[in-house]
Amino acid sequence: MADERFDVVVVGAGPAGAAAALTAARGGLKVALIERGEYPGAKNTFGGVLYRKQIEQLIPEFWKSAPLERTVVEQRLWLLAKESAVTVSYRDDRFNDPPNCWTGQRSKFDQWFAAQAEAAGAVPIYETAVTDAIIEDGRVVGVVTDRDDGELRANLVIIADGVNSLLGKRLRAHREWKPDQVSLAVKEVIALPREKIQDRFNLDKSEGCTIELVGETMGMAGLGFLYTNTDTLSLGVGVMVSDLKRLRVKPYEVLNGLKQHPMIQRLIEGGEVKEYAGHLIPEGGYTAMPSLSGDGWMICGDAAQMVNAVHREGTNLAVESGRLAGETAVAVHEREDFSSAGLQRYTDAVRKSIIHKDLKKYKGLHGLLSFPESEKLFGQLPQAVNDALFEFLSVDGEPKRDKQKQAFRKLEGVAGGRMDLVRMALKGWRAMNG
Amino acid sequence: MHIVVCIKQVPDSKEIKIDPKTNTLMRQGVPAVVNYYDMHGVEEALRIKDKYGARVTVITMGPPSADKALKQCISLGADEGVLVSDRAFAGADTLATSYVLASAIYKAADTWGPVDMIFAGKQTSDGDTGQVGPGIACRIDYEQLTYVQQIEDINPDTGELIVHRHLEDGVERVKTRTPVLITVVTELNTPRRASLPGMLRAARYTPIVWTTNDFEELDRSKIGLRGSPTIVSKTWVPEPKHVSTDMLTGTGNEVAATLVENLFGTELKHSLGWA
Ligand SMILES: Cc1cc2nc3c(=O)[nH]c(=O)nc-3n(C[C@H](O)[C@H](O)[C@H](O)COP(=O)(O)OP(=O)(O)OC[C@H]3O[C@@H](n4cnc5c(N)ncnc54)[C@H](O)[C@@H]3O)c2cc1C
Numbered sequence: 001m002a003d004e005r006f007d008v009v010v011v012g013a014g015p016a017g018a019a020a021a022l023t024a025a026r027g028g029l030k031v032a033l034i035e036r037g038e039y040p041g042a043k044n045t046f047g048g049v050l051y052r053k054q055i056e057q058l059i060p061e062f063w064k065s066a067p068l069e070r071t072v073v074e075q076r077l078w079l080l081a082k083e084s085a086v087t088v089s090y091r092d093d094r095f096n097d098p099p100n101c102w103t104g105q106r107s108k109f110d111q112w113f114a115a116q117a118e119a120a121g122a123v124p125i126y127e128t129a130v131t132d133a134i135i136e137d138g139r140v141v142g143v144v145t146d147r148d149d150g151e152l153r154a155n156l157v158i159i160a161d162g163v164n165s166l167l168g169k170r171l172r173a174h175r176e177w178k179p180d181q182v183s184l185a186v187k188e189v190i191a192l193p194r195e196k197i198q199d200r201f202n203l204d205k206s207e208g209c210t211i212e213l214v215g216e217t218m219g220m221a222g223l224g225f226l227y228t229n230t231d232t233l234s235l236g237v238g239v240m241v242s243d244l245k246r247l248r249v250k251p252y253e254v255l256n257g258l259k260q261h262p263m264i265q266r267l268i269e270g271g272e273v274k275e276y277a278g279h280l281i282p283e284g285g286y287t288a289m290p291s292l293s294g295d296g297w298m299i300c301g302d303a304a305q306m307v308n309a310v311h312r313e314g315t316n317l318a319v320e321s322g323r324l325a326g327e328t329a330v331a332v333h334e335r336e337d338f339s340s341a342g343l344q345r346y347t348d349a350v351r352k353s354i355i356h357k358d359l360k361k362y363k364g365l366h367g368l369l370s371f372p373e374s375e376k377l378f379g380q381l382p383q384a385v386n387d388a389l390f391e392f393l394s395v396d397g398e399p400k401r402d403k404q405k406q407a408f409r410k411l412e413g414v415a416g417g418r419m420d421l422v423r424m425a426l427k428g429w430r431a432m433n434g
Numbered sequence: 435m436h437i438v439v440c441i442k443q444v445p446d447s448k449e450i451k452i453d454p455k456t457n458t459l460m461r462q463g464v465p466a467v468v469n470y471y472d473m474h475g476v477e478e479a480l481r482i483k484d485k486y487g488a489r490v491t492v493i494t495m496g497p498p499s500a501d502k503a504l505k506q507c508i509s510l511g512a513d514e515g516v517l518v519s520d521r522a523f524a525g526a527d528t529l530a531t532s533y534v535l536a537s538a539i540y541k542a543a544d545t546w547g548p549v550d551m552i553f554a555g556k557q558t559s560d561g562d563t564g565q566v567g568p569g570i571a572c573r574i575d576y577e578q579l580t581y582v583q584q585i586e587d588i589n590p591d592t593g594e595l596i597v598h599r600h601l602e603d604g605v606e607r608v609k610t611r612t613p614v615l616i617t618v619v620t621e622l623n624t625p626r627r628a629s630l631p632g633m634l635r636a637a638r639y640t641p642i643v644w645t646t647n648d649f650e651e652l653d654r655s656k657i658g659l660r661g662s663p664t665i666v667s668k669t670w671v672p673e674p675k676h677v678s679t680d681m682l683t684g685t686g687n688e689v690a691a692t693l694v695e696n697l698f699g700t701e702l703k704h705s706l707g708w709a
């Protein structure tokens with residue numbers, strides 16, 4: 001055992017852990033930040049888009065020094081069918097200044113973010129995995145690591161070890177996630193000359209664009225994405241684990257399918273795959289969130305299912321929860337109350353925050369992600385919308401009134417009838433609005 | 435006992451790429467690791483420390499980012515890490531490198547006491563010359579034991595030690611006395627993993643930095659590019675030799691006959707009297 005005692009041990013140096021360590025260290029606490037990767041971010045992956053608001057609260061104007069890829073000025077949504085796509089997009093120069101969000105690479109960003117916590121005084125302990133919690137009299141009083149003399153004692157443990165959260169399970173904050181509470185994502189980073197990226201995506205030097213892809217996931221609940229980095233593209237897809245299990249499909253098969261799509265193929269053509277990664281995404285949302293604190297511990301970020309899948313927001317909620325946990329640590333330190341009653345303050349703070357508000361809004365969504373609802377939404381519907389538009393836009397001598405009817409019939413076909421179409425729309429609306 | 439270990443940061447050979455146009459190493463963006471052999475030197479020094487008690491000083495000459503390598507050695511149990519770093523040292527070949535390292539070892543002796551043993555790797559994975567260890571030994575006039583695969587015995591009182599040297603055609607058992615410089619091969623030991631207290635110490639440790647100003651009697655003509663007479667006139671990848679292969683087919687006897695005929699130009703069946 002290390003003789004030294006810490007005020008706070010933070011487990012995991014992703015966005016949640018780094019934010020917690022930074023906040024607690026700034027508050028004058030003695031903080032250890034433990035990360036199993038060779039360095040923070042070494043093995044971490046995401047889409048990914050990083051948002052300004054929550055990080056800015058900790059580090060004003062961080063974008064002037066942080067390693068970011070492109071400033072996202074345009075966001076596109078593609079509804080894919082086999083050889084076609086319905087596209088919607090929004091582009092606005094106002095997204096440039098102040099920037100709203102950026103594309104990023106976790107291997108660089110996490111390292112930078114954790115370095116800010118180190119600079120504030122958090123003691124980095126990397127290449128070290130936490131294997132267990134030390135529990136005495138029902139209270140968490142430290143962690144066990146995979147190193148010799150590997151116990152580290154602290155008044156508080158902040159759990160930020162990501163979606164697979166070993167400690168979360170150990171403390172029974174939650175059980176193993178169910179297959180319909182997580183999706184499995186795979187992603188390729190594809191190198192392309194930056195001029196090519198700018199040409200193909202209609203971008204300026206530092207500008208970026210994101211494309212979310214719905215459809216062509218073999219009827220499974222899932223979303224694809226194609227994001228522009230400085231001189232690479234991130235192409236990936238995440239699919240509900242329950243669907244992958246049901247159809248016995250491997251996620252990379254879905255990704256390979258997407259790569260063949262004519263619209264995507266021409267965007268990635270000539271690129272060289274540089275990296276390949278897979279990762280789980282929490283999808284359970286509001287109803288799957290575990291208890292957030294107990295005697296001597298708090299849990300943040302992915303470990304607590306804090307992901308807004310509709311808006312692919314996860315890092316920002318992780319940072320927000322990390323900050324709230326860090327602030328709570330500072331507050332309870334003053335009163336020397338590390339009990340679950342004292343730490344209820346963190347749970348309350350999360351409840352009042354954007355995390356709870358946004359996840360609550362989409363709490364019905366989870367119901368649409370399971371079969372057979374999912375097959376309609378992610379398989380038949382995108383196809384039908386494409387077919388409907390094909391009908392509607394083909395100039396073939398048929399009167400427009402008939403065309404419109406045919407187009408509508410395609411959509412009704414998916415729902416099962418006109419009334420069912422209305423019902424489906426209503427259900428979707430409710431799911432998106434709490 | 436005072437032990438100095440020389441370590442060098444090298445590009446991670448798992449991640450290395452060769453520029454197809456110039457045939458040179460592309461160093462940019464490649465993560466750096468401690469030269470593989472050198473970690474075995476660190477380990478051996480620490481084993482001696484654990485057994486007999488010793489002060490272990492780790493020295494590297496390199497850019498500021500090499501402090502990471504020194505912190506790694508601190509996490510394992512080294513006492514101090516010294517980064518010899520200055521723009522004036524850049525561009526050194528093995529002659530200049532061993533000159534500066536020898537100077538640093540003198541300075542380490544002045545600072546922490548006479549140096550009894552020096553460990554260096556057999557060679558590096560990037561420069562690959564194997565000259566730096568012996569170069570240091572010559573300059574400071576220490577006995578040198580190269581390719582050491584085992585330290586059989588050390589007597590900390592008399593300084594006597596017995597080592598096994600890994601030679602091409604066998605193992606040489608040598609007895610000598612400190613001070614010595616030892617270059618190590620990987621068979622010597624298995625490097626340890628840092629303990630948690632070691633990690634904590636390393637996290638807070640700031641390596642000592644010595645620049646040209648920290649050396650009193652440094653001959654400026656012997657350091658950096660100026661002190662490096664080595665000229666790289668050309669680097670290339672040797673052409674693989676093309677050897678043609680004939681597959682012989684047929685029964686065993688036929689194949690044997692053809693083989694002998696091809697090799698010796700004689701017909702097998704006559705000489706062996708086969709039908
Ligand atoms: C394919 C994909 C695309 C995504 N796209 C986006 C996006 O575009 N925008 C967005 O905001 N979010 C996105 N997300 C979600 C986002 O990545 C997560 O919500 C976010 O990373 C959560 O941060 P965290 O700190 O809670 O967990 P993580 O980032 O997972 O960090 C956990 C850390 O803990 C470490 N760790 C784990 N176990 C241990 C242990 N036992 N001991 C020590 N250390 C340990 C890990 O190595 C890791 O560094 C995406 C996720 C995926 C998978």
Ligand SMILES: Cc1cc2nc3c(=O)[nH]c(=O)nc-3n(C[C@H](O)[C@H](O)[C@H](O)COP(=O)(O)OP(=O)(O)OC[C@H]3O[C@@H](n4cnc5c(N)ncnc54)[C@H](O)[C@@H]3O)c2cc1C
Pocket residue numbers: 440441442469471472493494495496525526527528529531535553554555556557558560561562563564565566567664665666
């Ligand atoms: C033909 C040739 C071309 C080269 N070209 C370049 C070039 O273009 N760019 C460039 O940067 N370098 C170049 N070098 C490399 C540079 O000269 C050597 O890296 C350096 O002098 C050390 O030699 P080495 O790597 O062969 O070490 P070796 O002699 O193989 O090392 C043996 C041991 O000496 C010790 N040691 C070696 N170097 C150090 C050090 N710096 N600090 C502490 N201990 C050390 C270590 O214990 C190591 O295991 C070149 C070398 C050669 C021979």
